[in-house]
Structures are given as C-alpha cells and as structure tokens.
Amino acid sequence: MRGIVSVAGYVPYRRLQRSAVAQVFGNGGGKGSRAVASHDEDTTTMGVEAARLALRAAPTVVPDGLWFATATPAYLDKTNATAIHAALRLPAEVPAFDFGGALRSGVGTVLNALSGDGSGTTLVVLADMRDGMPTSADESAGGDGGAALVVGEDSPGYPAIAEYLGGASLTDEFLDRWRTVGDRRSKTWEERFGESRYVALGEQAWASALKTSGVTAEEIDKVVVTGMHTRSTKALGRKLGVKPESLVDDLSATVGQTGSAHVGLMLASILEKSEPGQLVALVALADGADVLVFRTTPALADWSPSDSVADQIAGGADLPYGKFLTWRGMVTPEPPRRPEPQRVSSTAAWRNEDWKYGFVGSKDRSSEAVHLPPSRISMKGGAVDDMEPIGRADSVATIATYTIDHLAYSPSPPIVFAVLDFDGGGRFPVELTDVEPDSVEIGDRVTMTFRKLFTADGIHDYFWKAKPLRASAAD
Amino acid sequence: MGSHGIKDQVAIVGMGCTRFAEHWDKSLDDLIVEAAGDTFASAGVTKDDVDAYWLGTAQSGMSGITLARPLQLEGKPVTRVENYCTTGSEALRAAAYAVASGAYDVAMAVGAEKVKDSGYQGLNAYPIPNDGTARTLTAAAMFSMVAPAYGKKYGVSEDELSEVLARISWKNHQNGARNPRAQFRKEVSTETICASPRVAGRLGVFDCAGVADGAAAAIVVRAEDAHRYTDKPIYIKALSFAAGSGSGLIDPEYDYTWFPECVLAAEDAYRQAGITDPRGQLAMAEVHDCFTPTELVLMEDLGFCARGTAWKEVLAGTFDRTGELPINPDGGLKSFGHPVGASGLRMFFETWLQLRGEATPERQIDTDRKLALTHNLGGYPGEMVSFVSVVGTELG
Numbered sequence: 001m002r003g004i005v006s007v008a009g010y011v012p013y014r015r016l017q018r019s020a021v022a023q024v025f026g027n028g029g030g031k032g033s034r035a036v037a038s039h040d041e042d043t044t045t046m047g048v049e050a051a052r053l054a055l056r057a058a059p060t061v062v063p064d065g066l067w068f069a070t071a072t073p074a075y076l077d078k079t080n081a082t083a084i085h086a087a088l089r090l091p092a093e094v095p096a097f098d099f100g101g102a103l104r105s106g107v108g109t110v111l112n113a114l115s116g117d118g119s120g121t122t123l124v125v126l127a128d129m130r131d132g133m134p135t136s137a138d139e140s141a142g143g144d145g146g147a148a149l150v151v152g153e154d155s156p157g158y159p160a161i162a163e164y165l166g167g168a169s170l171t172d173e174f175l176d177r178w179r180t181v182g183d184r185r186s187k188t189w190e191e192r193f194g195e196s197r198y199v200a201l202g203e204q205a206w207a208s209a210l211k212t213s214g215v216t217a218e219e220i221d222k223v224v225v226t227g228m229h230t231r232s233t234k235a236l237g238r239k240l241g242v243k244p245e246s247l248v249d250d251l252s253a254t255v256g257q258t259g260s261a262h263v264g265l266m267l268a269s270i271l272e273k274s275e276p277g278q279l280v281a282l283v284a285l286a287d288g289a290d291v292l293v294f295r296t297t298p299a300l301a302d303w304s305p306s307d308s309v310a311d312q313i314a315g316g317a318d319l320p321y322g323k324f325l326t327w328r329g330m331v332t333p334e335p336p337r338r339p340e341p342q343r344v345s346s347t348a349a350w351r352n353e354d355w356k357y358g359f360v361g362s363k364d365r366s367s368e369a370v371h372l373p374p375s376r377i378s379m380k381g382g383a384v385d386d387m388e389p390i391g392r393a394d395s396v397a398t399i400a401t402y403t404i405d406h407l408a409y410s411p412s413p414p415i416v417f418a419v420l421d422f423d424g425g426g427r428f429p430v431e432l433t434d435v436e437p438d439s440v441e442i443g444d445r446v447t448m449t450f451r452k453l454f455t456a457d458g459i460h461d462y463f464w465k466a467k468p469l470r471a472s473a474a475d
Numbered sequence: 476m477g478s479h480g481i482k483d484q485v486a487i488v489g490m491g492c493t494r495f496a497e498h499w500d501k502s503l504d505d506l507i508v509e510a511a512g513d514t515f516a517s518a519g520v521t522k523d524d525v526d527a528y529w530l531g532t533a534q535s536g537m538s539g540i541t542l543a544r545p546l547q548l549e550g551k552p553v554t555r556v557e558n559y560c561t562t563g564s565e566a567l568r569a570a571a572y573a574v575a576s577g578a579y580d581v582a583m584a585v586g587a588e589k590v591k592d593s594g595y596q597g598l599n600a601y602p603i604p605n606d607g608t609a610r611t612l613t614a615a616a617m618f619s620m621v622a623p624a625y626g627k628k629y630g631v632s633e634d635e636l637s638e639v640l641a642r643i644s645w646k647n648h649q650n651g652a653r654n655p656r657a658q659f660r661k662e663v664s665t666e667t668i669c670a671s672p673r674v675a676g677r678l679g680v681f682d683c684a685g686v687a688d689g690a691a692a693a694i695v696v697r698a699e700d701a702h703r704y705t706d707k708p709i710y711i712k713a714l715s716f717a718a719g720s721g722s723g724l725i726d727p728e729y730d731y732t733w734f735p736e737c738v739l740a741a742e743d744a745y746r747q748a749g750i751t752d753p754r755g756q757l758a759m760a761e762v763h764d765c766f767t768p769t770e771l772v773l774m775e776d777l778g779f780c781a782r783g784t785a786w787k788e789v790l791a792g793t794f795d796r797t798g799e800l801p802i803n804p805d806g807g808l809k810s811f812g813h814p815v816g817a818s819g820l821r822m823f824f825e826t827w828l829q830l831r832g833e834a835t836p837e838r839q840i841d842t843d844r845k846l847a848l849t850h851n852l853g854g855y856p857g858e859m860v861s862f863v864s865v866v867g868t869e870l871g
Binding site: 337338339341342344345348349351352355356369370371372373379400401402403404405406407408409410415417419421425426427428429442453461462463 | 593595596597599602604605606607608610611612613615616617619620623624627673674675676720722724725726727729731857
C-alpha cells in the first residue's frame with residue numbers, strides 16, 4: 001500500500017496582524033494573523049525549507065523523484081524544482097519537475113504521488129505566496145507557506161505513517177477565481193455562484209471517496225476542507241456528516257490560506273497531532289473537488305516532526321504592515337544609496353552548485369581544517385587537492401561576533417551580519433535573517449536557512465543565511 | 476631566499492600632492508596633471524627625464540594609458556598597478572625596485588583616484604562576475620567587528636572603548652585642521668564624534684575615513700644620484716608587503732583583535748631597516764586609519780605598544796602630534812581623506828614634508844629622530860594586504 005512516509009509544513013517567521021490593515025487604511029483586514037514570507041523568501045526557498053524538515057524526520061529516504069507545485073513560481077520556463085533539488089543535494093538521477101500555475105496543482109501533485117503505479121518514493125514539495133491589493137480580502141485571508149511530503153510504498157525501510165485508503169476527484173470548468181498572466185491580483189466571480197458549484201462538487205466527491213475507501217463519515221477522526229473559497233469550505237464542512245469535533249482548525253486564523261500549499265500544510269498539521277489508527281480526510285476545493293482519505297499506522301508512533309507546524313505558528317513575530325507592503329512590492333521606500341547588486345553569473349553559479357545551493361565546503365583530510373567555501377589548497381598545512389566535501393547546511397553554529405550594516409545594499413536594510421563557528425568545525429561570515437537586530441548577542445546559536453539574497457536582471461540569487469535557533473527548532 | 480630590502484639604495488627626490496577633497500570641478504586627468512607637475516618641479520626634472528612610470532589607481536582607469544594620456548608621455552614604459560587600498564604604495568614600491576635593479580635611472584610613482592564621480596557615498600568596488608555567494612558588506616561593517624572583539628579580549632568596557640575611538644578621531648581631526656591639503660579642516664569635539672549617526676555596528680560617521688578625490692606622486696633615483704636633484708633626499712630604508720591568504724575569514728582561530736598581515740609586514744620592514752625599537756626610533760608614523768578601531772589595533776600590530784595597551788596609550792596622548800610618537804600628523808585617512816590609489820603616496824608625502832622640516836610651523840613635528848614609517852592596508856580583517864615602509868633623512 002502507498003502512503004505518507006514523512007511530512008512537514010513550513011510557516012515563515014513573520015506575521016501580519018490583520019488589524020494592522022485597517023489602522024493604515026481605515027478599512028480592510030480583519031481578525032487574527034497571517035504568515036508572511038520574508039523579503040528573502042519565495043516559493044522555491046520555502047519549498048526547500050519544508051523539504052529539509054520532511055527529510056530530516058525521515059533521514060534514510062532518498063526520493064526517486066521531486067515534484068514541486070506552486071501557483072506563484074519564482075521563474076517561468078525555468079524549472080524551480082531544480083534549485084530545491086540542488087539545495088537538498090539529491091543525485092542527478094532523481095528527476096525534478098514543476099507543476100504550477102493553478103491552485104489545484106498542489107493537491108493534484110499529492111494525489112498523483114499517492115495513486116502512483118506503486119513503485120518509487122516521491123518527494124512532493126508545495127509552496128505558495130498569497131496576497132492581493134491592499135485592503136483586499138485576498139491580502140488578509142491569504143498566507144505564505146510551504147509543505148513537503150515523502151510519498152511512497154510502505155516498507156520496513158520507509159514505513160508509511162499514514163496509509164492512503166483512497167479518494168475521489170471531480171472536475172468542472174467554471175469561472176470562480178482567476179488571475180491573468182502578469183497580474184498582481186486575482187479576480188473572483190460573485191461568491192454565491194462558486195458556493196453553489198463547490199458545495200455540490202464537494203458533497204459528491206466526499207461520498208465517492210468514502211465509498212472507495214470503505215469508511216463512513218461517522219468513523220472519520222479528523223477532516224479539513226481547504227480552498228480559497230472560504231464560504232464554500234465552511235458550508236461543505238457542515239454537510240460532511242462527520243462528528244462535529246472531527247472538523248479541525250484550517251489555520252486561517254493564524255497562517256491564512258496558503259493556496260496550492262495548504263493541502264500539504266494541513267496534512268502536516270493534522271498528522272503531527274494524530275495517534276496511530278486514526279482516520280484522516282482532506283477535501284480541497286479548487287476548480288472541482290478532490291478528497292483524500294488516510295488511516296494512520298503504528299509507524300506514526302515512532303515518527304516525530306523535526307519542527308512542528310504548531311511550534312512554527314507559535315514562534316512567529318509580528319511585522320509592521322508597511323514592511324509587508326514593501327516586501328510584496330506594493331510600496332517602494334527610499335532604497336539605500338548604494339549601487340544595486342549585479343546579476344549572478346550563471347556559469348560561476350553552476351560551477352559552484354554544491355557550495356551555492358548545498359552549502360557544501362571542503363575538509364582537509366590531513367589537518368581536518370574546514371573550508372567554507374571549498375578550497376583546493378588547505379589553509380592549514382597546504383595540502384593540495386586532498387579534501388572531502390563537507391555539508392554544513394544542517395549544522396548548528398555559534399555567533400563568534402557580529403555587526404549591523406546600515407549602509408550596505410539590502411532589499412530590507414539594515415543587514416545583520418555574523419561570524420559563525422559551526423559545531424564540528426568551520427567558520428563562515430554570513431547574513432542573519434528572521435532576526436531583530438537589537439536582540440543578537442555573541443554566543444547565540446543559529447541554524448542555516450536557504451534564502452534569496454536579491455534579484456537582478458530577473459535572476460534570483462539563492463544562497464544560505466543563518467537564523468536564530470529557536471526553541472521550537474531544537475532537535 | 477629571503478626578503479633583503481633595498482636599504483639606502485634608492486631615494487625620493489621630489490614629491491607632490493593635491494589637496495584631497497570632493498573635487499567636483501576636477502577630473503582624474505586634472506588631479507594627475509597637478510600632482511605630477513608639482514612633483515616634476517619638486518625634483519627639478521621634466522617628464523622626459525623620467526625613464527619609467529607606475530600609476531596606482533584602484534578603479535579610476537585601466538592600463539598605463541590612464542597616466543600616459545593626460546601627461547602626454549611619448550613611448551615611456553607606463554604601468555598601472557592595483558592592490559586594494561595599498562595601490563599607491565605599490566606604485567612607489569615598483570618604481571623603487573626598478574631603480575634599485577639598475578633598470579632605470581629615474582622612475583616616478585603616481586597615485587590617483589577619482590572617487591566622487593560615482594554618485595554614491597563611500598567606496599564601491601568594481602563588480603566582478605561571480606556566483607552570488609560573496610559578502611556584500613561595507614568595509615565599515617567588516618572593521619566594526621574589531622571594536623567589540625578588542626574590548627572583550629582586553630576587558631575594555633563599551634563606554635571606555637567609545638572614548639578611546641573618539642579620541643583617535645579627535646586627534647586626527649586636530650591634525651587635519653592644521654593641514655591645508657586635508658579634506659576636513661575642522662576640529663571636532665569628542666561629544667560630536669560620539670553623537671554621529673551610526674554607519675555599522677558601533678561605528679559612526681566620524682569613525683570612518685573621509686572619501687575624497689586626489690593624487691600624489693614621487694620621483695625616485697639611485698641614492699648616490701640623489702643630491703643631483705635635492706639637498707634633502709629621503710632615503711628608502713624598507714619596503715615590505717604581506718598579502719594574507721584570506722583564511723582569517725574562515726579560520727575559527729582568528730579573533731578580530733589584530734591584523735596578522737600587518738604584523739608580518741612590520742616585522743619585515745623593521746628587519747630591512749634595522750629598527751629594533753620603533754617607538755623609540757621613529758619620529759612619526761602614517762598609518763592606515765580607515766576606521767578608528769583600525770588605528771587602535773595597528774598601534775599594537777606595528778609594535779608601538781604592547782598587546783592590550785593601545786587603548787590606554789591613546790587616552791594618554793602618546794600618539795598625539797605633540798606626543799611621544801606622532802601618528803598621522805597630517806590628519807590620516809580620517810581627515811586628510813582617502814582617494815584609494817593616492818593614499819599610500821600621500822603618506823610618503825607627509826614624511827617628505829615632516830622629515831625635511833617643511834610642514835607649516837603650527838604642525839611641524841620634532842625631527843630629532845630621523846626615521847618615519849608609513850603603513851598602508853587594503854581589504855578587511857581576515858582578508859587583507861598590508862604594506863609598511865621606513866624612510867629616513869640619513870644614510871646608514
């Protein structure tokens with residue numbers, strides 16, 4: 001049987017309190033908060049972070065394929081999954097594909113991995129960044145985040161924590177929500193039309209999925225209805241026929257609807273709180289209805305998330321609304337009076353792929369000196385071409401010293417910069433992120449995170465930064 | 476094998492230096508023509524009498540043509556050199572070695588930089604195509620990490636350290652205020668210095684070198700020929716240079732409280748010049764005070780005082796213009812300004828004036844001692860190039 005071997009959600013550090021919108025505009029916003037990707041994050045970097053968490057919780061897994069789905073890709077034409085592939089240091093033989101554009105591509109990718117031909121392990125990565133024009137419902141209801149699922153055949157080596165019992169999909173062509181290529185905002189048809197279609201499709205798919213899975217609605221322990229059409233998800237939830245306590249929180253009050261990523265984020269959130277032997281169902285409403293039904297397995301008891309969605313939600317920090325608008329490109333404050341960075345050299349980046357994307361240095365076999373970036377000749381003893389690669393992306397480091405640069409170019413000044421000493425050896429000076437400049441101290445512990453440094457000539461400069469090791473992330 | 480130096484083999488017989496300033500109305504060519512013209516006049520030669528030329532410019536132009544065109548040199552060997560902020564010193568080093576080798580009789584080193592045409596504050600390096608993983612910090616931020624590391628290692632409190640760094644800036648402004656060629660000719664109180672807006676870490680605007688346009692030049696000949704050009708030649712006693720491997724950035728043993736490249740360059744220079752007690756033998760030193768913590772640490776790296784004591788010596792006035800060992804009597808990078816390629820030669824220009832007793836009376840130092848030092852660095856803590864020279868008025 002096929003199922004979920006590991007799963008993780010990624011919730012970015014920053015939160016926008018929805019009440020902040022009305023404080024600026026006099027209207028808009030609402031209650032609760034939404035998650036906000038940092039200025040140095042995009043769907044690719046959030047996908048990397050989610051995938052790292054999912055693989056860390058299943059360390060023996062080497063997937064046979066990487067599928068990345070997002071409705072807000074960093075690049076078109078160019079595959080985004082290849083950067084995730086590189087950051088995870090997957091073998092070249094592991095193919096990496098994008099599935100993108102539509103919100104439904106997220107659940108579609110998960111469904112295809114689960115209902116595959118029974119061979120192979122697929123790393124499914126989802127990420128999305130949702131917003132709209134200032135004060136819009138989409139701006140407030142949306143959220144940013146990522147998720148990753150390791151999907152495969154249950155085996156002693158890769159035990160499934162949740163068995164896929166079956167599901168159902170119904171497809172219908174109707175115009176409820178659309179975004180023209182190049183547009184910043186999505187547009188929607190009259191809400192009640194969408195409700196009429198989604199509720200009908202959802203009910204029909206739900207009944208079909210229960211039948212396929214051989215379970216009844218009353219037996220379901222946990223279910224969530226996701227989708228950008230809030231009116232429909234709420235209405236359908238009431239019609240599923242499940243025990244009232246089975247309907248779980250859809251994270252709209254804390255994270256917001258993360259579009260194509262939300263299916264994965266909800267599966268991570270539900271499974272990290274589940275017990276073995278429970279029935280878990282998920283309904284996704286986007287251009288049709290998709291239902292997935294799982295039963296958690298005894299292996300769930302031995303599995304623990306490396307950084308739970310609940311802890312990430314609890315560990316967030318508020319962001320001023322002005323910063324949110326700036327990071328989304330809605331307003332342009334005065335930039336630092338420094339030259340903007342030049343575009344990254346494609347050839348240099350390719351030659352240094354392991355370093356740039358994998359944060360892989362080299363270790364001198366004779367002196368054991370760690371070189372970040374890798375070096376052919378050792379700084380200790382001078383040995384030539386006698387190094388082995390050494391990854392430091394998953395190492396914890398300590399801040400040896402630090403500074404705050406008010407003058408250097410940054411998409412969001414100031415730059416907080418620290419000299420890091422890695423556990424196990426190696427020093428590297430690098431930028432900090434997801435941090436309050438005033439809070440940094442010598443001796444602080446940090447972990448590495450994959451980020452986008454800047455974009456020039458349409459080329460995203462991906463590399464690593466460090467972020468504070470927060471209690472929730474301590475293994 | 477060995478670094479033998481060229482002690483007493485080469486003499487500087489003419490020098491010139493423009494005012495360092497935001498020369499909105501002067502081009503690089505204007506600055507070169509002015510500094511070179513003053514230098515030719517100083518040595519009593521014409522451009523045709525000079526056999527070979529070296530131009531130091533970090534990023535105002537490429538190739539020897541940058542010098543040959545404005546001076547209209549006809550078929551002379553003209554070379555452009557670059558070595559970060561030590562570029563000007565490198566030009567002189569090349570010219571001096573060329574003369575010492577016997578290849579040329581008369582050589583000229585010109586350092587020039589037009590910084591203020593960029594439209595940005597501070598210095599901005601040429602972008603070289605790269606993989607996008609290099610640091611994008613300002614020099615101020617890199618050097619700002621020195622101050623807290625020094626304070627922690629030697630038990631100097633933040634307040635004490637602020638006072639020490641302000642005192643260095645205050646001293647260099649005192650000196651620059653008396654120098655007609657300096658960029659900033661105003662005394663500044665320590666209160667103003669401490670209250671200046673932060674640039675990086677705890678460093679404020681007054682902790683940073685002035686950014687200026689300027690040019691300086693020197694003509695060198697064999698020592699035995701020197702008196703054909705001037706009664707008061709300045710003899711080269713030592714020229715040393717050390718380039719780090721960059722490992723300080725990635726070596727956990729480096730602690731940001733010293734610059735190993737500067738220590739190496741100083742040791743080699745003292746060996747070449749036969750100096751055993753720099754603090755007791757030198758009349759003055761020009762050092763690379765790109766930021767106030769840099770000057771603090773250099774006092775120890777150059778052997779002017781013991782490790783961990785420079786901060787006390789600074790407060791005691793040891794390095795004031797009237798102190799035991801005047802440091803940066805011309806105002807230093809802080810108030811004289813820092814046109815990258817010209818700075819190394821500007822330092823030599825100050826030793827030229829002071830050792831010859833030609834500084835204006837209000838800023839002339841005591842010249843009982845006959846030796847002076849210049850120290851010029853480029854790069855950052857952990858990844859640095861360093862130059863040290865010793866010059867003197869007497870042979871032997």
